[in-house]
Structure formats: structure tokens, C-alpha cells
Amino acid sequence: MSQQIVARRGRPGYDRDSMLEVVVAAFNERGYDATSLGVLAERLGLSKSAIYHHFASKEQMLEVALSKALDALEAVFDAPEATTGPVVSRIRFVIRGAVIVLCEHKPFVTLLLRLRGNTAIELEAMRRRREIDRKLGLLFEASRDEGTLRADMDPRIAERLTFGMVNSIVEWYRPDGPITPEQLADSVLELVRTGLREPASL
Amino acid sequence: MSQQIVARRGRPGYDRDSMLEVVVAAFNERGYDATSLGVLAERLGLSKSAIYHHFASKEQMLEVALSKALDALEAVFDAPEATTGPVVSRIRFVIRGAVIVLCEHKPFVTLLLRLRGNTAIELEAMRRRREIDRKLGLLFEASRDEGTLRADMDPRIAERLTFGMVNSIVEWYRPDGPITPEQLADSVLELVRTGLREPASL
Structure with a gap:
């Protein structure tokens, strides 16, 4: 799902801080190891490449x-x-x-x-x-x-x-x-x- | 690995309580969901069937x-x-x-x-x-x-x-x-x- 589609669906844009809030909520619920980038992409409603626009890796988010x-x-x-x-x-x-x-x-x-x-x-x-x-x-x-x-x-x-x-x-x-x-x-x-x-x- | 082999290697026999101690330590380290019966068998040095002698399932251990x-x-x-x-x-x-x-x-x-x-x-x-x-x-x-x-x-x-x-x-x-x-x-x-x-x- 591209950022463009996300925008059209009316999902809010993320800055780094607001993205991190969603990411950390997922880490706390599932555990860091068990939270894949795919899961994060789904929660954020973003593509993995859109996530990489903000963070180099899951490790960097942590x-x-x-x-x-x-x-x-x-x-x-x-x-x-x-x-x-x-x-x-x-x-x-x-x-x-x-x-x-x-x-x-x-x-x-x-x-x-x-x-x-x-x-x-x-x-x-x-x-x-x-x-x-x-x-x-x-x-x-x-x-x-x-x-x-x-x-x-x-x-x-x-x-x-x-x-x-x-x-x-x-x-x-x-x-x-x-x-x-x-x-x-x-x-x-x-x-x-x-x-x-x-x-x-x- | 059968119980017999375990016994020959000098590993202690388990009763239900001592088995549960090892099981709960694994649950606490890895999380219950992430702890497979295979992991438990390895930690205990027992076969899965030997574990089933004491507990009907992982759920029952929990x-x-x-x-x-x-x-x-x-x-x-x-x-x-x-x-x-x-x-x-x-x-x-x-x-x-x-x-x-x-x-x-x-x-x-x-x-x-x-x-x-x-x-x-x-x-x-x-x-x-x-x-x-x-x-x-x-x-x-x-x-x-x-x-x-x-x-x-x-x-x-x-x-x-x-x-x-x-x-x-x-x-x-x-x-x-x-x-x-x-x-x-x-x-x-x-x-x-x-x-x-x-x-x-x-």
C-alpha cells in the first residue's frame, strides 16, 4: 500500500514521533522480537518502504x-x-x-x-x-x-x-x-x- | 529421547512439581506463547511423550x-x-x-x-x-x-x-x-x- 493510497483513504500522515508511538505500542503488546516489520506496516497503514523513509530499521526504532x-x-x-x-x-x-x-x-x-x-x-x-x-x-x-x-x-x-x-x-x-x-x-x-x-x- | 536414556545419562527424574519449575522458568524467560513443547522437551531432557506422562498439554502446565x-x-x-x-x-x-x-x-x-x-x-x-x-x-x-x-x-x-x-x-x-x-x-x-x-x- 503506497503512501499516496493511505493519504487518499484519509489516514493521518505520520511524522517520526507519531509513527514511533504506534510502533512502541506494538512492541509493548507483542514484545519487540515478535513484532515484525510487516506487522508494523499493517498497524501504521504504510508500506515498508514508507516506514524506511523515517527509520533505517526496526532496531533503530527500538x-x-x-x-x-x-x-x-x-x-x-x-x-x-x-x-x-x-x-x-x-x-x-x-x-x-x-x-x-x-x-x-x-x-x-x-x-x-x-x-x-x-x-x-x-x-x-x-x-x-x-x-x-x-x-x-x-x-x-x-x-x-x-x-x-x-x-x-x-x-x-x-x-x-x-x-x-x-x-x-x-x-x-x-x-x-x-x-x-x-x-x-x-x-x-x-x-x-x-x-x-x-x-x-x- | 526416551526416559530410559535420560535416566542412563544420570539426569534426575522429575516429579510433577520439579518439572513445573523448569517449565515455568522457560515461560518466564521466553513468554508462554513463544515456548513450544519442543523447547520444553529439550530443557527437561525428556521426550514429548515423557512430558505427556505428567501433563496433558502445555495449557495444563500453565x-x-x-x-x-x-x-x-x-x-x-x-x-x-x-x-x-x-x-x-x-x-x-x-x-x-x-x-x-x-x-x-x-x-x-x-x-x-x-x-x-x-x-x-x-x-x-x-x-x-x-x-x-x-x-x-x-x-x-x-x-x-x-x-x-x-x-x-x-x-x-x-x-x-x-x-x-x-x-x-x-x-x-x-x-x-x-x-x-x-x-x-x-x-x-x-x-x-x-x-x-x-x-x-x-
């Missing part, structure tokens, strides 16, 4: 999609607010930033979190993800040293539980629903700061 | 595996401690119970949490999972009504964040590692009860 998630997360962890000042404030900054990135780039972060493969692109993305995890681990250790993490909580467990909670947001958050990313970030921060109970009932 | 996770989780939610008494105690009981089930039946719960398919077996498992989620939702609403959930926290968000944290444990917990399921349950309960900080630093 690379661009993963970079969207990783660039946004790295920007949070490299910001001055994440690297200077009281550690407890830095942790609050990266939790808020990560929640907002997850909500705003949900399909891309979902793709990143579900990676299991062994292609060079996947391994590089997993390396970048591990580097973020390493920085997180250091922050929680520094929080213990600073005296802002409770002494009965192992920093590594605290980090994994906190970011397990943060990452789980991609499983249920609806960008078109009533909860804004900022509201959700507030709830996460309140939960990790003082827990679920009313202070009076502690 | 059904038995999912039931292991669901039976254990339902037992937690149906226990008297989860259905009577102060709501805040019930929530603590189901959090502890769910953490322990996740740790002790990690491969089976992982399989359950990653379900996306449309076979009758998967749909039935997803129905049972939704029923557990429904009970959880009711517990958190009752906690708000009881006054033990902070008023500034939406019960549905509180429930999703809490059980997002609980479910994320399957991503990193190592049954052969130093943390016992009970210790991990304690950490989760402390985090949701009073947060990450030392009380003095609040």
Missing part, C-alpha cells in the same frame, strides 16, 4: 524509543537538584522526577522496563538503566549516612521498594485519566515520607 | 502453574485475619501474606503478573487476579472509613502504590539470598506504616 525514556530519566538524575544539597532533598527530587517521566513517557518507559533481550541496543539500554540504578543506590546509602533514612531499614531494600513502587506506575497510570503526574508524585512522596496512616493513628 | 500462585494469594485474602477485625490489621496481614507468597512462589507469581494473553486459561486467571484486586480496593476504602488511612491519600492510589511496591519484589528478590521473606515483609510494612525516615527527622 533505539530511538529507549533513548526517549533514558534521556528523560538521566536528565532527572544529572540535574543539580539530584547531585547537590541535602540527600533527602535529592531523593525527593529524583522520586518526583521519575514519577513524572514515567507518566509522561509511559510507553517508552514500559518498553525499557520490560527489556530482556540480548541485542547490542538492548544491552546498551540496560547498561544505562543500571547506571541510573547505581546512582539511586548511592543516594539511599548517603541518606543512611546523613541520618535521614531510618536505621532499621537497609538502604538497598529501601531503594528497591521505593523504585519498585515508582516503576509499577506504568502498569496502571492512564495519561488521559483524572490524576496528574504531579498529584501522583505528591502521593508517592507522602507515602515514602510518612507512610499511609494519619499521624494521629500511629 | 493452568497448574497459575493456580499455584492464585491459590496461595487467595488463601491470604480469604483468611480470617484478612476478613475480620480492625481494617488496618487486615491490611497489614494481606501485605505480609502477599510478600511471603511472592517470595516463596516467585516464578509462579511472576508468570501471573506478566499475563497478557487471551486463552480461556489466561482469562480465568486474570479474573481471579481481578477479584483479589477488588478485595484489596475494598480494604483500602474501609481503611479510609475507619480513619486509619490518611485523609489526603486517595484509597485507590494508596492501594496501587502499596501493591505496586509489593508486586515489584518479584523483579529482584532472590530466594537464595540473605533476605528472608519475613524480613522483607517487615521492611514493606514499616515503609507503608511510617515511611522511610527516622521519626526524629520528620
Whole structure:
């Protein structure tokens, strides 16, 4: 099916970003390996050659999609607010930033979190993800040293539980629903700061 | 390859449970759909007919595996401690119970949490999972009504964040590692009860 026919049928034209949204939705539903270029062409209503106008290969689509998630997360962890000042404030900054990135780039972060493969692109993305995890681990250790993490909580467990909670947001958050990313970030921060109970009932 | 040859090569004999462990590991690595009976036979070092001695079909393996996770989780939610008494105690009981089930039946719960398919077996498992989620939702609403959930926290968000944290444990917990399921349950309960900080630093 040529682009011309597609246009005549009234399908929207794609730019690279809008094409990538459709592609990443397919990757998340079927898995990257199981999603052939033929499947993508059908979903997009484009010919394979029209797809190649935007992307050199399926691998490149994956690379661009993963970079969207990783660039946004790295920007949070490299910001001055994440690297200077009281550690407890830095942790609050990266939790808020990560929640907002997850909500705003949900399909891309979902793709990143579900990676299991062994292609060079996947391994590089997993390396970048591990580097973020390493920085997180250091922050929680520094929080213990600073005296802002409770002494009965192992920093590594605290980090994994906190970011397990943060990452789980991609499983249920609806960008078109009533909860804004900022509201959700507030709830996460309140939960990790003082827990679920009313202070009076502690 | 016959069972006899397998035995001669010194491979261990399988009972149904030990066979299911190998099968579920393959499902979790490759996805259920992508795991053929041929792949399973190779991993097990058994002929297909030897596998059929234990299971009628690949579908039956999935059904038995999912039931292991669901039976254990339902037992937690149906226990008297989860259905009577102060709501805040019930929530603590189901959090502890769910953490322990996740740790002790990690491969089976992982399989359950990653379900996306449309076979009758998967749909039935997803129905049972939704029923557990429904009970959880009711517990958190009752906690708000009881006054033990902070008023500034939406019960549905509180429930999703809490059980997002609980479910994320399957991503990193190592049954052969130093943390016992009970210790991990304690950490989760402390985090949701009073947060990450030392009380003095609040």
C-alpha cells in the first residue's frame, strides 16, 4: 500500500514521533522480537518502504524509543537538584522526577522496563538503566549516612521498594485519566515520607 | 529421547512439581506463547511423550502453574485475619501474606503478573487476579472509613502504590539470598506504616 493510497483513504500522515508511538505500542503488546516489520506496516497503514523513509530499521526504532525514556530519566538524575544539597532533598527530587517521566513517557518507559533481550541496543539500554540504578543506590546509602533514612531499614531494600513502587506506575497510570503526574508524585512522596496512616493513628 | 536414556545419562527424574519449575522458568524467560513443547522437551531432557506422562498439554502446565500462585494469594485474602477485625490489621496481614507468597512462589507469581494473553486459561486467571484486586480496593476504602488511612491519600492510589511496591519484589528478590521473606515483609510494612525516615527527622 503506497503512501499516496493511505493519504487518499484519509489516514493521518505520520511524522517520526507519531509513527514511533504506534510502533512502541506494538512492541509493548507483542514484545519487540515478535513484532515484525510487516506487522508494523499493517498497524501504521504504510508500506515498508514508507516506514524506511523515517527509520533505517526496526532496531533503530527500538533505539530511538529507549533513548526517549533514558534521556528523560538521566536528565532527572544529572540535574543539580539530584547531585547537590541535602540527600533527602535529592531523593525527593529524583522520586518526583521519575514519577513524572514515567507518566509522561509511559510507553517508552514500559518498553525499557520490560527489556530482556540480548541485542547490542538492548544491552546498551540496560547498561544505562543500571547506571541510573547505581546512582539511586548511592543516594539511599548517603541518606543512611546523613541520618535521614531510618536505621532499621537497609538502604538497598529501601531503594528497591521505593523504585519498585515508582516503576509499577506504568502498569496502571492512564495519561488521559483524572490524576496528574504531579498529584501522583505528591502521593508517592507522602507515602515514602510518612507512610499511609494519619499521624494521629500511629 | 526416551526416559530410559535420560535416566542412563544420570539426569534426575522429575516429579510433577520439579518439572513445573523448569517449565515455568522457560515461560518466564521466553513468554508462554513463544515456548513450544519442543523447547520444553529439550530443557527437561525428556521426550514429548515423557512430558505427556505428567501433563496433558502445555495449557495444563500453565493452568497448574497459575493456580499455584492464585491459590496461595487467595488463601491470604480469604483468611480470617484478612476478613475480620480492625481494617488496618487486615491490611497489614494481606501485605505480609502477599510478600511471603511472592517470595516463596516467585516464578509462579511472576508468570501471573506478566499475563497478557487471551486463552480461556489466561482469562480465568486474570479474573481471579481481578477479584483479589477488588478485595484489596475494598480494604483500602474501609481503611479510609475507619480513619486509619490518611485523609489526603486517595484509597485507590494508596492501594496501587502499596501493591505496586509489593508486586515489584518479584523483579529482584532472590530466594537464595540473605533476605528472608519475613524480613522483607517487615521492611514493606514499616515503609507503608511510617515511611522511610527516622521519626526524629520528620
